[in-house]
Amino acid sequence: MFSKTDHAYESLRRNILDGHLQPGQRLRLSHLAKELDLSEMPIREALRLLQRDGLVVMHLHRGAEVAQLSFQHSWNIEEVRLHLEARACLSAAPFHDDASCGRMEHFLSEMKKEIERPVVLARINRNFHTELMSLAPNAFLREHVQELWDRAWQLSSASFFEFMPHRMSRLPIEGSEILACVRSRNLARLDMVLQARIADLTEAWPAAAAAYERRALALSVPA
Known part of the structure; x- marks a missing residue:
């Protein structure tokens, strides 16, 4: 039964x-x-649950506020999520059929249309990978990946693309490679593509973090 706390x-x-x-x-x-x-x-109960999720911070005398993530902390979450997500996607791959592949094809088509809109593109990318891992037998793994995605969403929904702009054009290319592997049941190749995706993000992260810090510093200094 959906309670008032659940609604909040x-x-x-x-x-x-x-x-x-x-x-x-x-x-x-x-x-x-x-x-x-x-x-x-x-x-009050809902805020406690959101604190557990890492989305809200509770202060003893100041009440609650929406959590603020540093770029570093957000990346730490993303790095863990990417590895768990890759495992979930690999375990789900043998169970995909024409219908689920068709849904992923639709998301790829939407990506290409929204390639210049970071926030929209991030949502479509998440939908694609959610579909990709949706048939993973381990439900806890799927849920944990989504929870980690939520925790970093403040930055990963757009800022990662802002400071890693090459990732925007890479998304539909990677997605097409992933889908081809799923359709051909080539799990070894799929693992390679997923690991290459992680490696590309990991390599790009230090420069992106530095750019983020430079902008934050510039915004904090009075003109």
Whole structure:
């Protein structure tokens, strides 16, 4: 049964991931309760759940606020997710059929249309990889990958592309290679493609982090 706490949790979680609630923004119980037409109790419980997810920070005397991630911390999460996701995708590959491959083909087509829009492209890319690992037998693994993706979404939804611009044009190419491997049941080749993807991101990360820090410093210095 979907409880009031569940409703508050899902609503607040979606608002954080969609960017309607910004990193560092204060989360006032009375305001949220009025906005969601709930009492403060389910809001408080929902905030505790979101703290567990790493999306909210609870302060003893200042209440709750949307978590702020550093680029470094976000990458640490991404690195773990990428390796777990690769394992999930490999284990799911033998179970894909024409219908699931068709859905992945659709996401690839959408990627090509939105290649210049980082946030939209990030969402489509996530949908593609969610479909790719959707048939992995280990449900806990699938859920954990999604949780890690949520934790880093503040930055990975767009900023990674902003500071690793070559990744935007790479996505549909990688996706086509991955789909070809799934269709041909070539798991060895699929593993190579997934590992090459991780290697490319890992190699690009130091320069991206440096660029991110330079911009953050510039924005913090008065003109």
